[in-house]
Amino acid sequence: MLIQTTVFYFFSGILVLSALAMITVRNPVHAALFLVLAFFTSGALWLLLEAEFLGIALILVYVGAVMVLFLFVVMMLDINIAKMRAGYAKYLPVGLLVGAVMAAEMIIILSKSTFEHVQPNAKAADYSNTQELGKLLYTEYVYPFEIAGVILLVAIIAAITLTMRKRAASKQQSPHNQISVKRKDRVRLADLDRE
Amino acid sequence: MFDWVQNIISVIPPIVLMTVYMFVFVLVLFGCVAYVTLAERKVIGFMQVRIGPNRVGPKGFGQPIADALKLMFKEMILPNDADRFLFRIAPLLSMIPALAAWAVIPFADGWNFADINAGLLYLLAMTSLGVYGVVVAGWASNSKYALLGALRCAAQIVSYEIAMGFALVGVLMASGSLNLGDIINEQQGGILHWYWLPLFPLFITYLIAGVAETNRAPFDVVEGESEIVAGFHVEYSGMGFALFFLAEYANIILISALTALLFLGGWLSPFPESWFTVPYLGALLGHGPHMFIAKTCLFIFCFLWFRATFPRYRYDQIMRLGWKVLLPVTLIWIFVEGVLLYFQVSPWFD
Numbered sequence: 240m241l242i243q244t245t246v247f248y249f250f251s252g253i254l255v256l257s258a259l260a261m262i263t264v265r266n267p268v269h270a271a272l273f274l275v276l277a278f279f280t281s282g283a284l285w286l287l288l289e290a291e292f293l294g295i296a297l298i299l300v301y302v303g304a305v306m307v308l309f310l311f312v313v314m315m316l317d318i319n320i321a322k323m324r325a326g327y328a329k330y331l332p333v334g335l336l337v338g339a340v341m342a343a344e345m346i347i348i349l350s351k352s353t354f355e356h357v358q359p360n361a362k363a364a365d366y367s368n369t370q371e372l373g374k375l376l377y378t379e380y381v382y383p384f385e386i387a388g389v390i391l392l393v394a395i396i397a398a399i400t401l402t403m404r405k406r407a408a409s410k411q412q413s414p415h416n417q418i419s420v421k422r423k424d425r426v427r428l429a430d431l432d433r434e
Numbered sequence: 435m436f437d438w439v440q441n442i443i444s445v446i447p448p449i450v451l452m453t454v455y456m457f458v459f460v461l462v463l464f465g466c467v468a469y470v471t472l473a474e475r476k477v478i479g480f481m482q483v484r485i486g487p488n489r490v491g492p493k494g495f496g497q498p499i500a501d502a503l504k505l506m507f508k509e510m511i512l513p514n515d516a517d518r519f520l521f522r523i524a525p526l527l528s529m530i531p532a533l534a535a536w537a538v539i540p541f542a543d544g545w546n547f548a549d550i551n552a553g554l555l556y557l558l559a560m561t562s563l564g565v566y567g568v569v570v571a572g573w574a575s576n577s578k579y580a581l582l583g584a585l586r587c588a589a590q591i592v593s594y595e596i597a598m599g600f601a602l603v604g605v606l607m608a609s610g611s612l613n614l615g616d617i618i619n620e621q622q623g624g625i626l627h628w629y630w631l632p633l634f635p636l637f638i639t640y641l642i643a644g645v646a647e648t649n650r651a652p653f654d655v656v657e658g659e660s661e662i663v664a665g666f667h668v669e670y671s672g673m674g675f676a677l678f679f680l681a682e683y684a685n686i687i688l689i690s691a692l693t694a695l696l697f698l699g700g701w702l703s704p705f706p707e708s709w710f711t712v713p714y715l716g717a718l719l720g721h722g723p724h725m726f727i728a729k730t731c732l733f734i735f736c737f738l739w740f741r742a743t744f745p746r747y748r749y750d751q752i753m754r755l756g757w758k759v760l761l762p763v764t765l766i767w768i769f770v771e772g773v774l775l776y777f778q779v780s781p782w783f784d
Contacts (some may be wrong), residue, residue, distance in 0.1 A: 268573055295555045303562025304592060309586050314573045367551040369612055414754060
């Protein structure tokens, strides 16, 4: 139990620090990397709760895919720190308001009256969190699950359609034509007279 | 015969024992990585009718040690305006996931560091983390070529991860388990029961996506010498460069081992069971870690062979192959596999 508590506080400490650093550092690339660290440590915390599927899925989806694309975009920014600090005073009231609302919401949720702190029993060693989740998702919650899938599919198609604008100047390759090229289309044997 | 060894092992606390095992394993893996680099130069030399390295030690077998010593004593140069911390930590970021993934790989029945139920997911998560080393190195170098290499790498790895993930979904459907030991036990019954046959398109997809994930030829535009010098590690020298090099070869060994596990039945023997009782040779022909290592070596050889054979792909062709060829192939085959599973087609899905 002592080891578990130590591990919990170790990861929680890293999580809180990296989350703080993420919103305070000036360089956007550093901020994105701190967010990666925060996701990674929260994945580790979920593993402590025996939620292995959620923990690994968090790392796989957010760290392995979403944040790579984030970094991809942020890396190409022309970082100008002086310019970024310019609007600080102007946006401070809005930021404080949003922060206050979020803090109030968290306090309401986590206060004792609405959030019963019942410690769940530890599961047996052969308990498979992945299997249990799968069973629930494909039996009891199959319709919400499928509907969420369809909504995501629609979103993907919508995003692709938005980028499919036809421009007059854009040129496209036709791989089919490239592959089906024959020798006689490209090479001509010229019979030159000897001189 | 080994009673005294077992007696000693039984008194050591498990956590110390595990640490010792891990330490030994990492050392052995580094040794393998060093000699894969030598194998690469020898094999490609042979294929191109050259001799390859033959000066250091007998037949050139001391070459990796000489290379390692040289790299250790070289200065690590920081480029102007590089991000000092990220520049130094980037090689580690690409090395650590390549090592961490080995935790769940079973060498024989029950021979692994962590026998976890979500092993396949863990592997997918770890292999997807390797991209950070490359991306961070490219950005922290403060160099145009390095950044271009990193951008190419990020796009390529994210694209091929999807086809790779779908190939793993096929394995998961066939075996009904995410545990790597169970996946191999489901493949028992001889060479025709291994998943390479019922999942053949996924097997080929996984191998191609694996080559692309490790940024090896013919998909090595990340380093493309003729276009961007050396890509993301153009600014690295000394041990920083050596670590990237180690990570690349550790990833090759990892992907080869995974292909052997998921599609060629890991530690299972291809020979009929009646051969296992043959005197002396029986142990060699039976199931065991030597079979797993032999299959891994087969795929490592394929990686070297590809590099000696194929010309480099153009970047748009790489993207086309990933999204428009491999992804549809995996999707269609997962559907076919679903039908096969539904009708319980023997001998694989009954």
